[in-house]
Amino acid sequence: xxxxxxxxxxxxxxxxxxxxxxxxxxxxxxxxxxxxxxxxxxxxxxxxxxxxxxxxxxxxxxxxxxxxxxxxxxxxxxxxx
Numbered sequence: 001x002x003x004x005x006x007x008x009x010x011x012x013x014x015x016x017x018x019x020x021x022x023x024x025x026x027x028x029x030x031x032x033x034x035x036x037x038x039x040x041x042x043x044x045x046x047x048x049x050x051x052x053x054x055x056x057x058x059x060x061x062x063x064x065x066x067x068x069x070x071x072x073x074x075x076x077x078x079x080x081x
Contacts, residue, residue: 025051
């Protein structure tokens with residue numbers, strides 16, 4: 001077993017997401033921190049490779065949601081006054 005639970009190849013993991021749509025790999029034995037929601041692996045967790053695959057397939061834009069929205073708004077033409 002690895003000394004760091006986040007690197008444990010044999011561990012069970014959850015994938016968490018926050019309000020900014022950022023993802024986190026989280027050891028299944030650890031309490032889910034405030035502001036984060038389980039989106040994959042619950043209730044007993046998934047193997048590390050499956051959890052990482054979920055993150056790779058579902059978190060394709062690493063920018064926080066608020067930044068993406070701000071950039072999208074800045075790129076949109078404004079209506080004439």
